[in-house]
Amino acid sequence: MNTDYNRIEKLAERFFDGLTSNAEEEELYTFFRKEDIPASLEPYRKLFNYIENELPVALAAQPRTSGPRRRLMLWTSIAASLILAAGATILLHRHTDNPFEGSYIIRKGVRITDPKVIRSELEATLLQAELQCEELESLRSQAFEPYEDFIRQIPDEYTQEIVRDFLTGNF
Amino acid sequence: MKAITIIVFLAVGSLFADLVAQEHILSFIKKCESIESVEMDAIRNPKENNVTLLAIRFSDNDDLLNELLAAFKADEPNANEIIERKVDGKMMPSMITFDEVCFSVKIAKETKTVSLTQMNGDKIKSKIAAERRKHIH
Numbered sequence: 001m002n003t004d005y006n007r008i009e010k011l012a013e014r015f016f017d018g019l020t021s022n023a024e025e026e027e028l029y030t031f032f033r034k035e036d037i038p039a040s041l042e043p044y045r046k047l048f049n050y051i052e053n054e055l056p057v058a059l060a061a062q063p064r065t066s067g068p069r070r071r072l073m074l075w076t077s078i079a080a081s082l083i084l085a086a087g088a089t090i091l092l093h094r095h096t097d098n099p100f101e102g103s104y105i106i107r108k109g110v111r112i113t114d115p116k117v118i119r120s121e122l123e124a125t126l127l128q129a130e131l132q133c134e135e136l137e138s139l140r141s142q143a144f145e146p147y148e149d150f151i152r153q154i155p156d157e158y159t160q161e162i163v164r165d166f167l168t169g170n171f
Numbered sequence: 172m173k174a175i176t177i178i179v180f181l182a183v184g185s186l187f188a189d190l191v192a193q194e195h196i197l198s199f200i201k202k203c204e205s206i207e208s209v210e211m212d213a214i215r216n217p218k219e220n221n222v223t224l225l226a227i228r229f230s231d232n233d234d235l236l237n238e239l240l241a242a243f244k245a246d247e248p249n250a251n252e253i254i255e256r257k258v259d260g261k262m263m264p265s266m267i268t269f270d271e272v273c274f275s276v277k278i279a280k281e282t283k284t285v286s287l288t289q290m291n292g293d294k295i296k297s298k299i300a301a302e303r304r305k306h307i308h
Contacts, residue, residue, distance in 0.1 A: 102217035109207040
């Protein structure tokens with residue numbers, strides 16, 4: 001039984017990463033229709049029930065509007081689903097009560113491990129790190145721009161990767 | 172017996188290779204732990220007992236900044252990739268990547284705050300893999 005629940009948790013993570021097949025999503029919907037599920041998975045029930053039952057109805061019920069407005073509404077619905085998914089992801093990682101267990105901050109030479117104190121600081125640090133990464137990845141792709149036209153002319157992707165590795169000195 | 176000894180030495184050597192590759196930057200970070208004016212945040216993975224992300228911040232300290240830049244320069248020959256940016260007419264490192272770890276530096280001109288972030292393992296791999304996938308499509 002524990003294995004089944006572990007599988008469901010793993011499927012849920014894959015769902016939020018956009019990696020699940022239709023069959024796997026069906027498996028998730030079927031599971032969350034059950035009455036009796038572990039408390040740790042209970043936070044997901046509402047989300048998956050919404051995505052299975054209410055979201056398609058909500059999308060179908062929207063009047064067809066012209067071009068840009070329709071696109072805006074579609075993106076708004078997608079954004080709302082993603083926010084729900086993100087919230088459920090946070091709930092999943094919070095079910096251990098301390099997602100930053102073992103982490104610490106140092107302020108004025110004092111090491112602080114109290115989760116209540118460090119949580120918001122570490123969340124901000126994580127966000128800054130992600131933003132820095134994004135910025136640098138964008139710089140990196142800009143550096144590749146002059147070569148990309150040439151690389152795209154190479155017929156197979158494997159050789160394209162080799163050329164990119166060569167250009168970055170990873171060859 | 173001789174072959175086994177050589178294999179063991181090679182295996183141990185390769186384990187330490189990545190640590191040695193960034194020894195100057197790691198020494199700088201170690202030094203910062205005991206400096207009161209430096210803030211440090213460490214996110215650890217308790218299951219694997221390692222640090223997945225380490226962030227250091229200090230402000231208005233040109234000496235420390237110069238030490239950091241010197242450490243980057245010293246470890247450069249061992250890096251897989253270096254991204255630099257022009258800041259106030261000088262080329263400054265923004266990111267330096269080794270096999271299993273990368274360091275990024277951001278300098279805020281207005282507040283003169285320097286942020287050094289160390290990211291280990293999957294975090295950078297997934298980022299770099301995601302970037303690669305973007306290029307493929």
